[in-house]
Amino acid sequence: MISHSLPLKAETHGYWLVVNQQKIYWPPTQHGLHYSSMAELVPFFGEPEQSGTLGLFNGKPVYYWVLNDQRQDEENWLNPRQLLQQGEAVFELAARAVQVALFLQTHRYCGQCGSAMQLVSWELAALCHRCGHRCYPRIAPCVLVAVVKDDQLLLARSSRHKAGFFSILAGFVESAETLEQAAVREVKEEVGIDIDQLEYVGSQPWPFPHSLMTGFIARYVGGAIRCQPNEIEEAHWFDLAALPEVPPLQTLSGQMIEQVKQRIAGNKKAT
Structure with missing residues (x-):
């Protein structure tokens, strides 16, 4: 279940998948999903453009963190397929994070009237409050x-x-x-x-x-x-x-x- 009901707070703890241009931050020294608070990530990545809940891993929440700036350290960014060896659960979460990030980045504006889109709070969908057009992630x-x-x-x-x-x-x-x-x-x-x-x-x-x-x-x-x-x-x-x-x-x-x-x-x- 993916939720976008409220902005995440600095003290939010969980596993994090940082997404930038369809790749996941996964440096060679990282083994498994990274667990920390949101505040601990800000000094490294700055404030996220988008963030939200992806699901659960080992009973703890997993969050996505979307960036769109230029990557300076390409060796630390992997596509989800490169995470297949981390196990099916990690791969599926990484795949979901990348797909959610793409949806958010490509639905900022309404394709019907051009107005700004906003995420609804009860499901993963973008809604135009001007004309009522609603979009869901493409599959x-x-x-x-x-x-x-x-x-x-x-x-x-x-x-x-x-x-x-x-x-x-x-x-x-x-x-x-x-x-x-x-x-x-x-x-x-x-x-x-x-x-x-x-x-x-x-x-x-x-x-x-x-x-x-x-x-x-x-x-x-x-x-x-x-x-x-x-x-x-x-x-x-x-x-x-x-x-x-x-x-x-x-x-x-x-x-x-x-x-x-x-x-x-x-x-x-x-x-």
Whole structure:
């Protein structure tokens, strides 16, 4: 539950996530979330442009602290993905902090009449008191699809990834489209093949900048690999015993690849 009901006071104690331009302050000497009072942070960062409550960690409150000045020490600022190794709870709080900060920064003025927006006290929303326009944080659903053919898994490398690094297919959901329809369309667009028997696996917030990843395992039906220009550099069927470099297990895509491996290994044992 995120609350913005009252400004935080100097004596407020809790865990703090300091956000600046979509990155979290996390110096190399810091191990775990930083616990202190708000007053202790002011000498280091100055007064926050925005602050509020994110949730709880180990039974204690977690707050965000938004800055927008230039960063002089880039090595002390990490994107949330770099905090995956701190555990799921820390990653989710960091992702939420970055997404809330982006919402606050991009909704200072009403997109309908141009007046100043104000946060409401009972939910995370910005309200224009002049025209009544209300805005909520944007969440962009994205589908991940692990396509299986016999004992092989389809992996692709996008133009944004380094050579040798492959992952399952991904794409954003379009307006008036179901998650399943998006999965079928994205696979067809990106690699030219058809799928069916979609099985929902799970979801993961992904703050780049405001995505929600939703995962499906699907069966290959037909078609030959034909990579979408300017989007997919290469795609191949891989034997699960000889996979290339893939996303880590802390990510939903990495978990799905591991699930496919275990499922196929189990099927082989059963037969």
